[in-house]
Amino acid sequence: MQEAQSALQASYLHHQGRYKGLLGWIFSTDHKRIGLLYLYSITTMFVVGLLLGLAMKFELLAPGKTIMEARDYNATFTVHGVIMIFMIVIPGLPAVFGNFLLPLMIGAPDVAFPKINLLSWWFYVAGVFLVLAALLFGSGTPDTGWTFYAPYSFKTGTNMLPAIFGAFVLGFSSILTGLNFIVTIHRMRAPGMKWMKMPMFAWTLYGTAWIQLLATPVVGITLVLVALERIFGIGVFDPALGGDPILYQHLFWIYSHPAVYIMILPAMGAVSEVIPTFSQKHIFGYKALIISTMAIAFVGYLVWGHHMFTAGMSGTAQYAFSLLTFLVAIPSAIKVFNWISTMYKGSINLKTPFYWASSFIFIFMIGGFTGLVLGSLATNVHLHDTAFVVAHFHYIVFGGVSFSFFAAIHYWFPKIYGRMYDEHWAKVGWIMFFIGFVSLYTPMFYLGMKGMPRRYYDYLPEYHGANILSTFGSWILAMGFLVIVVNLVRSARKGEIAVANPWKGKTLEWTVPSPPPFENFKEIPVVGEKDGPYNYE
Amino acid sequence: MESTHHAHHLPYDAEASKIGMWLFIFTELLLFGGMFIVYSVYRYLNPEAFHLAGEELNTFIGAVNTVILLVSSMTIAMSTSAIQKNDIRLTNILLGITLILAVVFLFNKYFEWSAKFSHGIYPGSQEMLGTMSQGEILFFGLYFVMTGLHALHILVGIALITWTMIELKQKKIHHEKYDLLENSGLYWHLVDLIWIFLFPLFYLIH
Numbered sequence: 001m002q003e004a005q006s007a008l009q010a011s012y013l014h015h016q017g018r019y020k021g022l023l024g025w026i027f028s029t030d031h032k033r034i035g036l037l038y039l040y041s042i043t044t045m046f047v048v049g050l051l052l053g054l055a056m057k058f059e060l061l062a063p064g065k066t067i068m069e070a071r072d073y074n075a076t077f078t079v080h081g082v083i084m085i086f087m088i089v090i091p092g093l094p095a096v097f098g099n100f101l102l103p104l105m106i107g108a109p110d111v112a113f114p115k116i117n118l119l120s121w122w123f124y125v126a127g128v129f130l131v132l133a134a135l136l137f138g139s140g141t142p143d144t145g146w147t148f149y150a151p152y153s154f155k156t157g158t159n160m161l162p163a164i165f166g167a168f169v170l171g172f173s174s175i176l177t178g179l180n181f182i183v184t185i186h187r188m189r190a191p192g193m194k195w196m197k198m199p200m201f202a203w204t205l206y207g208t209a210w211i212q213l214l215a216t217p218v219v220g221i222t223l224v225l226v227a228l229e230r231i232f233g234i235g236v237f238d239p240a241l242g243g244d245p246i247l248y249q250h251l252f253w254i255y256s257h258p259a260v261y262i263m264i265l266p267a268m269g270a271v272s273e274v275i276p277t278f279s280q281k282h283i284f285g286y287k288a289l290i291i292s293t294m295a296i297a298f299v300g301y302l303v304w305g306h307h308m309f310t311a312g313m314s315g316t317a318q319y320a321f322s323l324l325t326f327l328v329a330i331p332s333a334i335k336v337f338n339w340i341s342t343m344y345k346g347s348i349n350l351k352t353p354f355y356w357a358s359s360f361i362f363i364f365m366i367g368g369f370t371g372l373v374l375g376s377l378a379t380n381v382h383l384h385d386t387a388f389v390v391a392h393f394h395y396i397v398f399g400g401v402s403f404s405f406f407a408a409i410h411y412w413f414p415k416i417y418g419r420m421y422d423e424h425w426a427k428v429g430w431i432m433f434f435i436g437f438v439s440l441y442t443p444m445f446y447l448g449m450k451g452m453p454r455r456y457y458d459y460l461p462e463y464h465g466a467n468i469l470s471t472f473g474s475w476i477l478a479m480g481f482l483v484i485v486v487n488l489v490r491s492a493r494k495g496e497i498a499v500a501n502p503w504k505g506k507t508l509e510w511t512v513p514s515p516p517p518f519e520n521f522k523e524i525p526v527v528g529e530k531d532g533p534y535n536y537e
Numbered sequence: 538m539e540s541t542h543h544a545h546h547l548p549y550d551a552e553a554s555k556i557g558m559w560l561f562i563f564t565e566l567l568l569f570g571g572m573f574i575v576y577s578v579y580r581y582l583n584p585e586a587f588h589l590a591g592e593e594l595n596t597f598i599g600a601v602n603t604v605i606l607l608v609s610s611m612t613i614a615m616s617t618s619a620i621q622k623n624d625i626r627l628t629n630i631l632l633g634i635t636l637i638l639a640v641v642f643l644f645n646k647y648f649e650w651s652a653k654f655s656h657g658i659y660p661g662s663q664e665m666l667g668t669m670s671q672g673e674i675l676f677f678g679l680y681f682v683m684t685g686l687h688a689l690h691i692l693v694g695i696a697l698i699t700w701t702m703i704e705l706k707q708k709k710i711h712h713e714k715y716d717l718l719e720n721s722g723l724y725w726h727l728v729d730l731i732w733i734f735l736f737p738l739f740y741l742i743h
């Protein structure tokens with residue numbers, strides 16, 4: 001107890017650097033503090049995005065106008081999408097938990113370029129303010145949807161430029177994080193930690209970092225072209241000048257499909273840490289998990305065309321993209337198989353992170369299977385641009401991020417704050433969020449199959465019932481979120497003091513005190529010849 | 538490590554900063570890669586118009602600028618060899634030459650662009666809409682965007698080389714620690730390489 005108390009005093013949380021107070025955080029190059037900066041800024045933006053989402057669901061509570069006009073609805077789903085995708089889903093796990101944990105997990109004092117790491121957070125903040133500027137000033141809130149499809153994105157009179165520029169800056173922030181992680185993993189692993197001894201979460205960060213690096217520039221240049229199109233009228237996406245809007249869609253999805261994997265790989269990584277710890281077993285099929293991670297990262301790069309089956313492409317291209325989309329399901333299924341096998345005959349410790357991780361598998365499976373429905377050509381034509389797509393997308397992207405994120409935040413909470421969260425309220429939050437989530441999105445599968453289009457503020461009377469259920473679900477989910485946040489904030493201040501390794505985790509971050517000291521390791525650990533990825537002695 | 542330090546003192550790792558720079562160069566190549574895709578799609582769709590429009594460009598200035606960049610790539614590469622031999626003066630001179638060549642490149646670009654502007658060729662120009670086909674408009678749209686983006690990279694390169702020269706003067710760069718010089722060189726080679734692609738695509742292929 002005494003010891004734990006002094007660990008808290010000596011930790012990075014109380015470390016006195018060059019600056020005091022708030023400045024000591026926003027100018028800190030310590031990867032742990034930067035991770036928390038991301039945590040707080042991402043949570044703040046998530047609340048904004050969530051409120052916009054709730055407003056949309058409220059609008060759909062009844063047919064006709066409920067609380068907003070059609071154009072306000074268009075603006076709401078655009079801003080909701082831009083915030084959620086570019087500010088939460090993409091930076092999400094890598095920026096928060098990657099920053100906090102990667103150096104700890106591989107036995108390093110920090111990331112390779114701490115200053116660039118801080119710069120990347122500053123870019124994030126700049127991007128956030130640019131997008132918010134588009135929202136609040138100028139000639140109206142953007143109404144193109146988060147995809148900025150041409151030619152509407154340069155024809156609309158709304159304030160697109162700051163939003164596009166903001167997305168560009170956020171992309172740059174993401175590239176810098178990815179670059180940092182790749183170099184960190186290549187150069188700073190503890191002595192003896194070979195590639196095949198790296199924890200799964202570090203591996204998935206590695207795969208994600210490559211996608212961030214290789215895919216983001218493409219959307220960057222595409223957004224630049226849209227901006228230049230707006231300012232100068234260069235013509236590349238403008239059919240009136242000979243340009244091709246379909247080309248925009250290709251370039252956009254070349255990035256934005258892999259963007260889903262930027263999010264899902266570290267989500268899978270976090271789950272791959274939580275499940276063995278709480279099953280009190282070694283992870284099943286470590287190598288298969290790594291190979292499937294890399295396979296997803298690679299194949300995920302080649303499937304973007306499935307967003308455009310109805311937009312105009314040759315039959316051959318359709319078959320190829322459909323086939324490749326189905327191929328991604330294989331490594332994903334391998335992962336699910338490995339997680340379940342890890343639990344098999346384990347001594348399961350039913351704590352909140354395990355609840356989140358196992359419900360992640362459930363949500364991910366539904367999202368994945370409905371993805372196959374959309375990936376096959378015949379059904380796609382029927383379901384394209386319906387609520388079904390929105391439901392699938394939210395199951396994968398929102399479900400993928402939120403369930404893994406909450407698994408991670410509860411799992412690593414004692415490490416981050418040196419205190420335990422309240423188990424009872426954490427579980428209450430989980431069950432509310434889970435029920436809310438399922439009742440929010442499951443009716444939308446049904447609505448989509450019945451033909452309700454997406455992105456409309458109005459609908460036919462026969463869709464009323466399912467929409468009411470969905471809106472109720474959004475309220476339960478929001479209350480669940482509130483319970484989770486209040487519980488974590490309270491626990492961070494008043495929770496029971498945590499020991500260094502409360503869950504008997506096997507990775508290196510559990511070998512240092514909770515919270516970790518500023519310099520991470522008093523001495524850089526050495527991984528022995530006989531140690532595996534999950535039993536450092 | 539004393540806890541009074543404000544940042545982690547990581548051991549100097551030239552290899553890490555070089556890998557970092559290479560990764561950054563990958564992203565730059567992909568950025569221009571996106572543009573090259575757009576270019577090839579439209580060239581494929583409008584072969585005649587691209588042919589006609591390409592003849593409007595001044596191949597002579599383009600060729601001069603190519604030579605300028607090639608020579609500057611050589612001088613900056615030589616500056617790395619000079620610093621390895623600890624010849625600060627020579628390093629400085631070679632970097633200075635690189636810098637001058639970069640500025641000359643931009644001057645040429647400026648005259649080239651102004652000539653186009655004075656003929657009414659610029660994005661969004663009403664004159665172009667009246668007299669040119671869609672393919673030609675696209676050609677010039679891409680020409681201005683791609684060479685403009687490249688010129689922006691020249692500017693960044695100039696800033697980087699200037700920074701290197703300042704650190705050289707402050708003796709922060711010497712024969713045992715010259716990763717910034719090497720990275721500036723890498724970046725400059727990238728800028729050069731992109732031009733090596735832009736030059737034939739716009740000026741030579743007819």
Ligand SMILES: [Cu+2]
Pocket residue numbers: 256257260303304306307
């Ligand atoms: Cu996709």
